[in-house]
Amino acid sequence: MVSPSSGARASNPPATALIELRDIRKSYGGHVRGPDGKPVPAVDVLRGVSLSIHPGEFVAIVGASGSGKLTLMNILGCLDRPTAGQYRFAGQNIAAFNADELAWLRREAFGFVFQGYNLIATESARENVKVPAIYSGIPATERLARATALLTRLGLEQRLDHRPSQLSGGQQRVSISRALMNGGHIVLADEPTGALDTKSGAEVMHLLEELAETGHTVILITHDREVAARAHRIIEIRDGEIIADSGNSRPPTTHAPLDVQAFIETMRDSAAHTASFIADTREALRAAWRVLWINRFRTLLTLLGIIIGVAPVIVMLAIGAGTERQIIEKMASFGTNRMYVIPGGDSPRGPGGTLSETDADIVRDVPNISAAMPFLQGSVTVRYSNIDTQVPVWVVTDQASTILNWKPERGIFFTAKDEQQLATVILLGKRVREKLFGDSNPVGHYVLVNNVPFQVIGELEEKGATSGDADDDNVVLMPFSTGSRRILGTTNLSWISVLIDRLDLADQTARQVTDTLEAAHHVRDFQVYNRAASVKAQTETQNTLTLMLGLIAAISLLVGGIGVMNIMLMTVRERTREIGIRMATGARQRDILRQFLTEATVVSGIGGVVGVACGLLVGTILIVAGVPAIFSVRAIIGAFGCALLTGLVFGFMPARQAARLDPVVALASE
Template sequence: MVTPASADGATADHDTSAPPPLIELRAIRKSYGGKTRGPDGKPLPTTEVLRGVNLAIRSGEFVAIVGASGSGKSTLMHILGCLDRPTSGEYRFAGQNIAALNADELAWLRRVAFGFVFQGYHLIATESARENVEVPAIYAGVPMAERAARATALLTRLGLGERLDHRPGQLSGGQQQRVSISRALMNGGHIVLADEPTGALDTHSGAEVMTLLDDLARAGHTVVLITHDRDVAAHAHRTIEIRDGEIVSDSQDSAGASHGHGARASFASPALLDARAFMAAMQDGVAHTASFLAETREALRAAWRVLWINRFRTLLTLLGIIIGVASVIVMMAVGAGTEKQVIEKMASFGTNRIYVIPGGDNPRGPGGTLSMADVDIVREVPNVGMAMPFLATYATARYGNVDAQAALWAVTEDAPTVLNWKTSRGTFFTADDERRLATVVLIGKRMREKLFGEADPVGRYVLVNNVPFQVIGELEEKGASSGDSDDDNVILMPWSTGARRIVGTTNLSWISVLIDRLDLADDTEKRITAALDAAHRVHDFQVYNRAASVKAQTETQSTLTLMLGLIAAISLVVGGIGVMNIMLMTVRERTREIGIRIATGARQRDILRQFLTEATLVSGVGGVLGVVCGLAIGAILIAVGAPAIFSVRAILGAFACALLTGLVFGFMPARQAARLDPVVALASE
């Protein structure tokens, strides 16, 4: 059996100055199976495709590898193009052992040294002719303008200048193969590997393609042609026949070989011929690719193209994210609105208040009293905004021949703020009324209904315990605060007037304290207790911290709001599962595209980034639409009177969760895509 190794090896032995072959295979074997087990648990038989192949190809040669279907020629091409690894044997490229190269280095080699021309064209269906040609340059980090100009020049040179923006489905078979050849030349195409390039073409188109390959060979490219057609193989200057995984013959045209080893040898880049230059160029090429921004921009462009082409399916996938984000925004807005409404309602009954009441905790201890001096002491405590004396009793009010029992509260002009109670009619009494012991009152809604019906009470006089008072205002309706008490059945008068002219004592019923910061309620309570203990020298009072209970209720409401948000976030998880499902389907549908990208020099992280970008883009678009829908629904709720308060934090959080959902649920499909075997991927339908 004649092998190239023997012929070329002899030449190399006599001429030590000759560079090593560009491609050299030594005892290459490739087998499949042996690891998979059958139903009986025993390993399935191993199928050996290549059996000790020895082959040397020098720069500038035009070689045809001929063999019947199943002879191993395509497997040989995959190994030559670094798409597959041999089971055993040694593959040297420019004197370097390929087995020592990692995945990124192999990707660089495919990107820079090889250009693939396949029988099935293997063009990316969603990209235009120019964009398909640009793919190898994208992974080489060539700037956008430069690669576009280079792709345009290559396609124009091959007669496709008017079809730059046509997609593969809009091109004939011959035109698609020209695009494939242009792609193979994009990064230089030092070695063109053509696998049955005319197999799917008619006679005329096949002849055109072979003419192009002849031109490339004459221009100095190393061309390796895989074919079963001997008429096609006749175009090569060297023909190698493979049968049952072994090379059975190697004949070459002497004149063609001489010409190939002469003029054409100068075409190959010095970095592909000299061992030191090759390693240096490879390390530099692996380390320096496109910038992160450029790679991300390209990934976004490709992702948007794919999603737009499949926009109906994309929209269905978006629905889960849209519903999830909108639900979180609306639920949090409604929760916040309800919380504010509850707090406001509670505020009408006193929220950030503390009450100091006479009488100690021990019923056998001193009874104790509170005076205006105690009010002054409490006012000096930090975080106390206001301290108001409060004198409460019951009185009989009379207007005309109508009598009504009511709660009588003697308070100061600070009452509107301390009690959070405003007037619906008239005005509140002033500090001057307080000093003058003015005989003026304000009445609650129920007291007004009892004495005056629906008439305006302002300016009229009533008798309070037989003392005439002028009604100067009506209080807003408050409703029942707790139990059977009714704050609307009340009469308010100046504290000095009530103490001296109605009740007859200056001892307070309690002190109402308004604090500034609700979160310091407990500390303020302790300070008030300490101050009064020091003044009284005995603990003859009690402090009720209503603010603390309100704080606890507020925290409970906030927890409920958070629970609403978490419940709504479940739909985001459902949407994320939808994203993962659609991405798994996308990987399955685009397996061949992944193989094409790997064959043109894409690294695993390029494929990972591409599919992660698509998943994140779906989630991002869904997040934006979800925010818009959530705001729209919230606006409708506000318009119909429902309590809703939008939170920028909730909106940003929902959007961020949508993006995170895309990353998390898109990672597994993206990793699956990145780990695909390029040979298996290219062979998929």
Template sequence: MVGAPLIELRAIWKSYGGRAAVDGGTAAPSVDVLRGVSLQIAAGEFVAIVGVSGSGKSTLMHIFGCLDRPSAGEYRFAGKDIANFNADELAWLRREAFGFVFQGYHLIATETARENVEIPAIYSGVPTQERAERSVALLSRLGLAGRLDHRPGQLSGGQQQRVSIGRALMNGGHILLADEPTGALDSRSGAEVMALLQELAAAGHTVILITHDREVAACAHRVIEIRDGEIVSDSGVAAGLGAGSRTTAPASLDAAAFIASMAEGVAHTASLFTDSREALRAAWRVLWINRFRTLLTLLGIIIGVASVIVMLAIGAGTEREVIAKMASFGTNRLYVTPGGDNTRGPGGTLSTADAQQVREVPNVTAATPFLQGHVTLRYSNVDVQTTLWSVTDEASRVLNWKPSCGTFFSADDERDLAAVVLLGKRVSEKLFGDADPVGHYVLVNNVPFEVIGELEEKGATSGDADDDNVVLTPFSTGSRRVVGTTNLSWISVLIDRLDLADETAKQIGDVLAASHLIRDFQVYNRAASVKAQTETQNTLTVMLGLIAAISLLVGGIGVMNIMLMTVRERTREIGIRMATGARQRDILRQFLTEATLVSGIGGVLGVAAGLLIGAALIAADVAAIFSVRAIAGAFACALLTGLVFGFMPARKAARLDPVVALASE
């Protein structure tokens, strides 16, 4: 043999099966497909390995092409032991050194002829324009210039085999492994394919032809016969592997230089952008071809995202309404009432002086004395029993309660003991109906008072209490001319910062206790109650979001299910990609991209559906507030769902055995 061998097999064995006995059953014996095969092939040879079906020749080809590993023995490529190569180095060898021509063509059905040819170059990181030009040139050379954009189903068997040869030559095709390349072709197409292989061999390519047909094998320069996993004859050995076993053209592969460039070749791949773009293109093609199934998968994501957006919007809208309703009764409020915790202790009293002391406590914005009494109002021949609140002019701010018509009384009214009154909405309706009460006089316990305003409607606060069934007068007037006492019913306190409500309540208690020398009063922290109600509403909103997120989880399970089905359906495609040089991470990226693309499209459609549903709810007067953060979060969760639930199927695809994947139906 001239020069060092490119491929050398030393006592190669390959066995399948061999399973231990289970539960007393019979152990499955192993089957030896190859039995101590040893041979050498030099660069530039045209070798035919011939044998009947089951003789082990296809297994031998898989070992040659690094698709399978021997059970025992040593395979040396350019003097290097393949057993020491990692997965990426083996993928690089398949991509750069070998080109496979299969009997069944093994073209990817969703890709065009040109795209099928380009696959090895994609995994080599060849720029888009360069690989497009190369694939067109190869297909034109193979007589398929008019079939560039045809898919495999639109090509004849001979044309598909030419596409397979073009793919094998895309990255140089230094070593062509042809497994029964004419087995599925008619005689004319078969002759054309063999003529192509002879032409490539003459050009210096190393061609290893696997066939059962001795006439086809006779086209090779060297014929090796294999029977029952053993080599029984080798014409190269008989001829001493002289000039007759080699072509006159120099070999296309310099083995030593090729191995020397391995480290650089393995490190050189396409950029992340290029890889991602190709993965997206292939993913979109597959999803579009199976668009009905894709749509069904999308529904789960769409419903999940839309549910999250709508539920959170309704929760936020409801929360705003609750807060607005509470704000109408004053949110940052504390109450001081007479009487201690001990019912047997002194009753205690509160005075306007106490209200003044409370005003001076830090974080207190206002402190209004309240004196409550029950009175009879009369207008014309109508009498109404109602509640009278005697308050200062600060009450409007403390209670967050303004007149709907007329004005609130002023500090001058308070100083002058003005006989003026503001009517609650229900009192006004009972006395005046729909008429404007401002300017009219009513009798309050037979004392004439001028109506200067009607208060805004508030509605019931709790239980039977109704703030609209009250009337308000200046504190000086009510205490002296109606109720007859200045002892307060309570003090209403407005605070600035809600987060300091507990501290402020304690300080008020300390100040009054120091003044009274006894704790004959109580401080009620309504602000804390409002805060608790707000936190409760927030919790309910979160619960609504979590309930809606269950829909998104169900959608994610749907994605995982469809991806598992896709891996099962496309197992052969995975094997083809691995045979053409795809690494495990390339396969992982491909299927993760598909899962993420499904989730991303579902997320976009889910956001659109959620906004449309929300718009319809708003049009129907349902409180809903959309949050950009909630929308972005729902979309991000959809993408994350695709990644999480797509990872297991993608990893399963990446870990498939190339030989097993290629053999799948």
């Protein structure tokens, strides 16, 4: 037998009806107005239908086309609701059932065998049969085994992986297998032999008789009286009314019908629960991938919109970050990441003031300051052999290389040990070296500085003019201890050079330096020159430009999202019948919503991954070509996240539209 049931069945129907209809009416129209503005009269399809069907009955509802039998079947199968009247299932009023409970009934109680088969065109025979079990949460291995067994029993073991278009006359058998997948306690068959030849039609009727013999309740909808005669009870309907009912003439059998009370209790416990979230998501991903692969050309066009949106965001932000870094480094080479503390107040009539090494120590302890260097400037005469020249001298500490961002091109910089020992060592700027040594290497030679011998330990790299007529290459550098005490004879500083860590805190740091020194001097006899503020302003400007570039690139991502929405709306329209099939086999609204949201997210996710790869590739090519670009992990993750969010946001409306479709309307679409 196709699907055995348990227990023993009495010869007489039990008192409790499985299905009971009381004065069921169904009308269409009446709520719209015609061209003349008058209401269009309602069309009554069912006019007070009342009947009871008990578990285990084999009923044929027979009538001509337009008699209302198909509408009656849709109401019986909970695909449609009556306009008036009462439908009680196992004693429960269907009108009180919510959407999840109705979906559960369609999934667990009913099995539909449609005249047009209503198979999902993109799925194989086995996948079609598994659909009701998917929404029941049956494990994948069990679904596979059950679907294979049902199709094998119906002679389709060689065509398990064929799609409906490849099955020829086997579609109805697949439809019957699907109806039995979750047990098929009540089989609703709509003209099951209408599109079949005589032999195939006889085989299908034999299968339905077997189901009836094994305890299934079979409700057959047909216009063929010879087919109806195979049932044990014949109900004739005409113009929306029952005009004849033969009553149940089923012979005694040993099989028990469905225990309706136990069944309804099960529904109360499990109507809102199916598979786990992970299992549902996995199945949605599988189905989404199948649909997207079958329509891969259209999918590719949709992907392009996302790719073109993601890649420019990554490239633009990388170029913006690289350009910002380059500008800051160039400005830093001119000291714009520094502050200067200069002796003398704001007012020319105020105190003159002096700065000392102690003040540099005080400033160094202010937060956000990485270095504070005493700086003494003067002029000396430097002689080598018979050549001498008057040049500026910078008397600095061993931190000068970092603070001034100035490194030796030859030799080394002096050290803290040279400071402590008052070493007579000196570094020459490029212009000074050219005057004294020409093209020769000066490192290791001795020069006279104001008649004091100094060993040249390094030549500074070329820096060029910084502003106006100043030429930093026409200077010499020596240790502060040596220069202040042995050459210039003073420790009163020309200024204090301050290097800060964070440019965004430049203004706050300048105020803290001012407050700290003023507290130490008890008077403001100095000024703080905040050149770092200019770098901060430049950085903020560059950040604004980078943001603009990112926003411009994000517009293309928005366009890609609109493309996703358009494609998904088209997909919903094309797959309306599939949505109806899934609802008829037990899919809840949230299942349909998840399915289409998953498809939109998969498209966006794949587009995001490819877009990130393209952005990295283009950025790498630009870096090789010499364009300043710095990839940001945050930007990459953000661009990919925006792509996924685009799929969710722009896919939600089409998905919700799909989930809200009426099952009957969806099944009737072409």
